[in-house]
Amino acid sequence: MASSMLVFTALAVVSTPFVALVFWNYGLPLLFRIISQTVGITLGWYLRRKTDGRRALILRITEDNEKIFQEKNSSQHSGGSSNNSLRDWETIEGGVSVGTAQNGEKGEQDWDGIVAFFHPFCNAGGGGERVLWAAIRATQKRWPKARCVVYTGDHEVTKEKMLSRVENTFSIHIHPPTITFLYLSTRHWVLPSTWPHVTLLGQSLGSLILGWDAFSLLVPDIFIDTMGYAFVLGLSKMLFPDMPTGAYVHYPTISTDMLDSLDPSTSVGGQGVNAGKGVGAKGMAKRNYWKAFAAIYSWMGASVDAVMTNSTWTQGHIKKLWGPRREARKKDHPIAVVYPPCAVRELEAQIPVDEANEERREKVLVYIAQFRPEKNHTLILNAFAEFVASGGEASKDAKLVLVGSVRDDADSKRVYQLRLLVNELHIKDQVIFQLNASWPDILQWLSKAYVGVNGMWNEHFGIGVVEYQAAGLICVVHDSGGPKIDIVTEVDGEPTGFHATTSTEFAEGFEKALSLPDPLSVRRRARISATRFTExxxxxxxxxxxxxxxxxxxxxx
Structure with a gap:
């Protein structure tokens, strides 16, 4: 008996390290997963119960509003008048298919669930907001009975004012009865000013607070993030594993190019606002911090059911970051490129590309971009100075117009520094600053300019470049990102513009663009190219x- 106990004790002692190792590698992660899933599902159940009342209220109010809307329209029609907003709603996108089911037949249109769009800054009026409103409009047209909800932090803007601005800014007509705005109270947690240090991680953690705020207001049937808050998408899957999620990614929060740009010895080590900052102890800490953040970002983003990216460049980076984990989680739905909607049709209608308008073109190079550091206006000014100094025929009387918005004091100081640089380069008389230009002003420049310029490294897409092409401008753009891969590409084997990286290459591009023997043919190809980016x-x-x-x-x- 004693010998048996001795043998048992010896086996227990010998096997303990192996048992501990197995538990550490397999048992502990499994236990953590079970606990986290249980806690997540329990909290999700709590949020569903908490928001059931608001859900019922939204369904009832939208149904009542739809009846009022239809009755008002019927009475106006019977009186011989027509409601302009409804007429626009009925006719808009008349040529767009309402979608097909997987078997190729016309899909059902009677789905009446709630689709929620997470876009805390929906009143900003930029390209990301154009995507949001075009997406809502398409969804309303496809599923007329569905309810669209937007989580926003724009407390000062009513629904009526919001939709009016959407119509005036983007010419997008949203059907009022079936859209609801839910107002978030914690948006400050995602502002850069809240996180002066470790901004990437801080804003992402802050988005979790904002996400909880959203789900405390309503748990939808489908949840879609259209701003780039991958952590919120991860949170939604922890709380509601069966709720379908979608993401429209304008750019990855972090990318392999960003990591590589920290190292001055890499091919991209001299590019971007963080170029070469990965040296020394501080640089090493930054590099490790970014790598750790990239791992968490990948884990969160990999949970999304349907992933859309705004460009091939963004798709490539998201595949690198999220792809392996998506495969491990059996997320086999392809990551799709869905180009953002651009004002191509409006520009086609406003600006003719023909021989008559060719005569009205001036020797003007236009760069439309906000005055932000990454837009690299300095590169374009240096390139233009080289172009002017070359003394070629194309450079005589040429002008560079910088069109862009000034958001704050930092932008104002940046413009001041650019004006100083213009003086130092002796090109003051040939550079025009057009600040906070209205859309009509922009149309004027697009109609008479000769060349469209883009100097940003790794522009994720480049709506402005599409607008150049739609207006018939000959593009000279940075040889990277969306402008290179997606936009300024060949049509029928012939170029639609030029690519450059250095100031000298840009200067050479300006010379080529202004010296083309048949510029009208290039403009026509550019316009054809732009049709890929219509609403x-x-x-x-x-x-x-x-x-x-x-x-x-x-x-x-």
Whole structure:
């Protein structure tokens, strides 16, 4: 008996390290996963119960508003008048397919669930907001009975004012009865000013607070982030594993190019606002911090059911970051490129590309971009100075116009520094600053300019470059990102513009663009190229992803 106990004790002692190792590698992660899933699902159940009342209220109010809207329209029609907003709603996107089911037949239009869009800054009026409103419009058209909810932090803006601005700014007509705004109270947690240090991580952690705020207001049937808050998408899957999620990614919060730019010895070590900052002890700490953040970002983003990116460049980086984990989680729905909707049709209608307008073109190079550091206005000014100093025929009487918005004091100081640089380069008489230009002013420049310029390294897409092409401008753009891969590409084997990296290459590009023997043919090809980025194309691709999410919701119900 004693010998048996001795043997048992010896085996226990010998096997303890192995048991501990197995538990550490397999048992502990499994235990943590079980606990976290249990806690997450419990909190999700609590939030659903908490917001059931508001959900019922939204369904009832939207139904009542739809009846009032239809009755008002019927009475106006019977009286011989027509409601302009409804007429626009009925006719808009008439040529766009409402979508197809997976078997190729016309999909059902009777889905009446709630789609929530997470866009805390929806009143900003930029390209990201154009994507949001075009997506909502397409969704409303495809599923007229669905309810669209927008989580926003714009407390000072009523629904009526919001929709009026959308119509005036983007010429997008949202159907009022089926859209609801829910107002977040914690938006300050995602502001850069709240996190002066470790900003990337701080804003992402702050977005978790903002996400909890959103789900405390309403738990939707489908949740879509259109601003780039991957951590909120990860949170939604922890709380509601069966709720379909979608993401429209304008740019990755962190990318391999950002990491490589820290190292001055790499091919991109001299590019971007963090160029070469990965040296020394401080640089090493920054590099390790970014790598750790990239790992967390990948883990959070990999949970999304339908991922859309605004460009091939963004798609490539998201595939690198999220792809391996998506495969491990059996997320086999492809990451799709859905180009943002651009004002191509409006520019086509406003600006002719023909021989008559060619005569009105002036020797003007226009750069439309906010006065932010990454837009690299300094590069373009140095390039233009080289171009002028070359003394070629093309450079005589040429002018460079910098069109952009000034958001704050930092932008104002940046413009002041650029004006000083213009004086130092002796090109003051040939450079025009057009600050906070209105859309009509921008149209004027696009109609008479000769060349469109873009100097940003790794521009994620480049809506401004699309507008150049739609207006018939000959583009000289940075040889990277969306402008290189997606936009300024060949049509029928012929170029639509030029690419450059250094100031000398840009100067050479300006010379080539202004010396073309047949510029009108290049302008026509550029306009053809721009048709890939219309609102109709966006709606078609957006609805393909939405149909997947709706089908997923139906299968999970």
């Amino acid at each position: 109709e194309e966006f709606a078609r691709k957006w609805l393909a992803q939405m149909e997947y999410l709706v089908a997923l919701k139906k299968s999970n119900s």
